[in-house]
Amino acid sequence: MDTDVLVVGAGPTGLMAANELLLAGVSTVLVDRLPARSALSRAGGVQTRTLEALDQRGLLEPLLAGGDHPVGGSHFAGIPLPDAPAPDPGPGAHLPRQPWRSVPQVVLEAFFEVHLAGQGLKVRRDHELIALAQDDQSVTATFADGRSLRARHLVAADGGHSTVRSLLKAEFPGRAGTLTTIAADVRLSGADGLPTHHHSPDGHWAGIFPLGTDSEGRPLRRLAMGGPGRSLPRDVPITEEEIRDGLRAVFGDRVQLLDLCHARRITDAARQVTRYRHGRVFLAGDAAHVHLPLGAQGMNGGMQDAFNLGWKLGAAVRGWAPEGLLDSYHTERHLAGTTVLRNVQAQGLLMDWAGTRDPDVLATRDLFAELITLPEVRRRLSGLMSGTATRYPMPDTAPHPLLGRPVPDIDLGPVRVHQLLRSGRGVLLDPQDALAGAVAPWADRVDRAAGKAPVEPMLIRPDGHVCWVGDPETLRSSLTRWFGAPNRTA
Template identity: 90%
Template sequence: MDTEVLVVGAGPTGLTAANELLLAGVSTVLVDRLPGRSTLSRAGGVQTRTLELLDQRGLLDPLLAGGDHPAGGSHFAGIPLPDAPADAPGPGAFRPRRPWRSVPQVVLEAFLEEHLAGQGLTVRRDHELVALAQDEEAVTATFADGRVLRARHLVAADGGHSTVRSLLKAEFPGRAGTVTTIAADVRLSGADDLPTHHRSPDGHWTGIFPLGTDGRGRPLRRLAMGGPGRSLPRDVPITEEEIREGLRAVFGERVQLLELCHARRITDAARQVARYRHGRVFLAGDAAHVHLPLGAQGMNGGMQDAFNLGWKLGAAVRGWAPEGLLDSYHTERHQTGTTVLRNVQAQGLLMDWAGSRDPDVLATRDLFTELIALPEVHRRLSEVMSGTATRYPMPDTGPHPLLGGPVPDADLGPVRLHQLLRSGRGVLLDPQGALAEALAPWSDRVDRVDRFDGGAPVEPMLIRPDGHVCWVGTPETLRPSLTRWFGAPHRAN
């Protein structure tokens, strides 16, 4: 073997997967076909769930310290979903969730790549994959220059036009794009203090999001725009005049384009692979699912794919993965991807991308705007758009509001709960100190914490390395959950 795991694609998904694998002690090679990182921001925001995962790995504070990354509220179909106030109490003993932060994808990629380099892993660029084969023991990847790499497993994180997916001939059902819109990185004047989303009476619309500042301290913004007559083929170049016309259609002369940095046309295509696992190959991120980039759910979803997969591959390589653990990656993330595609397609309809001004669509949007004002609807959609609504099935356990979901943070005295997950191992919270004997056969894979000096009271709880709660209950029900997620107990010498 050249390596235990080969990761193809050095975007946020591939970089996150590589970091998770290194944390699990797995030899990893990360390749990308491009000679260097993209300079286009693409996604512009990191949702609550991804912020929590980065915090659980000790990466969030260094990331946010590296620039201007303001907090912001999310939206559903352009209808604002303000976050709860920072001082709002969390559920029970838990801290309030973190609000969405503005972090352009290009900044996130640079940060993650530098973090990996600090651990001795550098991206191998100019690696264009041209052939793929697998047998009972490994995957063999061949590149355009004749280089060959052999690995036990391969993670395909090579984007919406995935070469790996094509070589696998993987089913990719869904809908082709019917409408294009513009996404651009720009500098604007006259856009300060404006709401994020704007729509003219004749159907033209824009979305303006902060991207921090450029190298000279000037504010950058992500601009999305569309409307009647603005759905052009993807290969038609985007000009400054086209941007200016779109701004005038919505704002008149109030908002002016100062600089067009980058721009591209995106479509409303919505597809998802039928299977996330193909033998020793695992599809993640845009290689597994493509949709409109609303709320940066593509980038965030891809990173969350990687957090889900990384520790499971680590368990398989290190020999303690229970039966079905690798298959649970498809089970859990395919359902999550399906849910995201559904909400994005609903948003695309309500936003009226093409500016058709269809009376039925406008009536539906008006009604939906009223419904979002209801507290329960607002809460649910806020959870969906923040990524905290994800719940994985947890067999062998009884019902509990936290079970299967991402564990919120809590002050446990000397440390926060999320800090306990920085080792990449499972965590058992044992506030009564009654579970040491039950955990002992899994102590090489799960950390037990029973010191909560001055901290908030919490229930006994088992947390997977990806931060999802997989057991809350009595000592008698703990062993089946340990076996399901952390394999057979080790035997004492």
Template identity: 45%
Template sequence: METQVIVVGAGPAGLMLAYELTLAGVSAVVVEKRAEPSIQSRAGGLQPRTAEVLDLRGLLAPLLDGADVAEGHGGHFAGLPVPLDCSPWQTRYRGPVAVPQGRLERFLEQRLAERGGTVLRGHEVVSVSQNDSGTEIITGTGRTLRADFLVACDGAHSTVRKALGVPFPGRAGTARAVVADLVLATRSPEVLAFKSHFSQHIRTGGGYWTALSPLDGGGHRFMFSSVAGQAPPRDAPIADEEIRAALQAVYGPETELAEVRAASRFSNASRQVENYRAGRVFFAGDAAHIHLPVGGQGVNLGVQDAVNLGWKLAARLNGWAPPGLLGTYHAERHPVAARVLANTRAQGILLNPAADEDMAALRALVTELMRLPQANRHLSGMMAGLDIRYEHDADDHPLTGYRMPDLDLVTEEGVSRVSALTHDGRGLLLRFDHGIAVSAAGWEDRVREVPVKAADEVPAGAVLVRPDGQVCWAGSDPGGYAAALTRWFGSAG
């Protein structure tokens, strides 16, 4: 079987990447070792930037259709009792949108299928090779696939990464925990029956740290770990009795387990590949970086890896990529993940409310700081991925390198939003001042030009937005615009 891109791994990063590629007319095949999609909820919500990215492709509204979406509780940092408010970042989402990761994966796979994309399930990769002309994999079922490029999105224990001998430096896990989707037969008054800020769901007792929160459909997500750090090996089966012991130690014997739908172990391991590219192979999502899963940042990173790489890889395969475009994937995304690894290590220390008095004092101090508007804004932007600014020149417009806010607009076609103009995956030229001599003529296959009649805010005379929603030029200088246009979108025609 031959295709243009092989994507290994059908998690959020792999499925989003394949969707982006097919949107740009590039053929992609997703190879996944699991025979069926995971039924586990895993990450409990989408950070605001993930929601915005899905909005860029018109995917968020149908994803939320029929979902019991809880918004307004705010994000959290280290489980401390101060909601993070993202509204100062010019976003439509003040906090995470409560959609489980499992629902996102099933939705993306469905949308990919609607675009003619293929997901080969039950095919574990056993061999990976590459040369100057392409890549090849062989699966355990004996199937061979060849492609121009391969993207490894196959998780923390990436088979592709290991097969190529790519190092994964960092810190091994020092603490392990369990996350389970379960149904309760009975429950004590201490079990919250409603969704609230994450800090309200954290409890300790009997030597355990736990977080128990409701799921759609009447179930609960239960995270727990031993305060002393004792835990079975990562690959050890998770018995119902292990879950019941933690549950009743904290919530009492009247809280009885009825069913465990799914469960898995995780740790606070922190690792990152040194380069997101190895020849014709790229790394994204957990195959490129792992960290303590706190605050939904893993899904946020993976989805943004995908939209950053997707349009650039498509540009290369469609023949219009300017020199060095693919190299910007590593240059832009590696520092972002490195920062997440740093903040999750800090949160791992602060997260345990049952620690000693010194830690209690530190938690109290950080909590006090989080109530300061500027500190709250800083942490909310970092956790949500809203504060990311890619490389820019010192004399660039203040918006350059940042995400384009989803402004309300009036165009020649009527009332719209910025995100409604990017569903086809092209770049976007917004002309607020019609007197500026800038145009997308000759680049129409890559850039959509939209004269704006009115807007709730005019950020610049004109703004050039990349397909991933990041601003690559803003201002009124035609010379600066021409340079940015060719740098990011190649030559005309």
């Protein structure tokens, strides 16, 4: 083998996957077809669950310290939601949830590249994949210049037009795009103090989101815009005059374009692969699902795909993965992707992206705006848009409010729960110091934190999801399900 795992694509999904794999102690090669990192931010925000994942790896503080990353306001179909979701149920003193942060994709990618390079992993660029073959032992990737790499597993993180997905002939059902809108990184005047979303009476609309500041300290913004007559083919260049005309249609003369940094046309296509796993190849991020980039759920969903998959591949390479662990990647993340596609399609309809001003759509939106004032509705939608509502099925385990969910950052006194996960291993919270013997055979894979009241005993997977709570009689079966056979020499 040339490497244990080959990651194709050096966007946020591929970079997160590479980080998880290195943490799991497996050799990794990360390739990308581009000669240099793109200057275009395809996403501008990092949601709560992804921020928690970064905190669980010790990366959040250095990321936020590296620039101006303001707190953003969450929304559903342009209707404002609370800045942060309500606390999770369960015992313990929960620290406040991380609010949504503005971190442009280019900034996130640059941060990860520097972090990975510090561990000896540099992105291999100019690697255009042209062929793929696999057998019972390995995957072989061939590139346009004739080079090839052989790996035990391959992670396809190569975007919405994934070459890996095409070579696999993977089924990718869903809906093709019906219209385009503009997403641009800009500097504006007159936008301070304005609400995030704006609609004109004739159907034109614009969304303005903070992106921090440029190298000279000037505020950057992500501008999304569309409306009647503004859906043009994706290959038509976007001009400054087109942007100015769209701004005039919504704001009159109040908001002016100062600089157009980058722009692209996006579609409302909504597709998801039928299977996330194809033998030794795993699809992640936009290679597995595409949809409107509302709430940066594409980038964040891809990073969560990688966070779910990385430790499982590490377990497989190191020989302790229990039966079905790799298959659980598809089970868990396909369900999560389906949930995202459903909420994005609903938002696209409620936002009236085409600018039809259809009375039925407007009436539905007005009713929805009333419903969103109900606490339970806000809580549910906040959980969807923050990523904290993700809940994985936990078979053969008694029901509990925390099971399958991301563990809240419980304050344990001298340490926080998230800090316990920085090793990339599982964690058993043992507040009564009564489970040392039970977990000892898994000590090479699971850390035990004893005497940290007041919490229930709970087992946490390396990706931060709770997989067992409270019942000593079922602890052994949960350890075996997620962490493999016990070490007989322990």
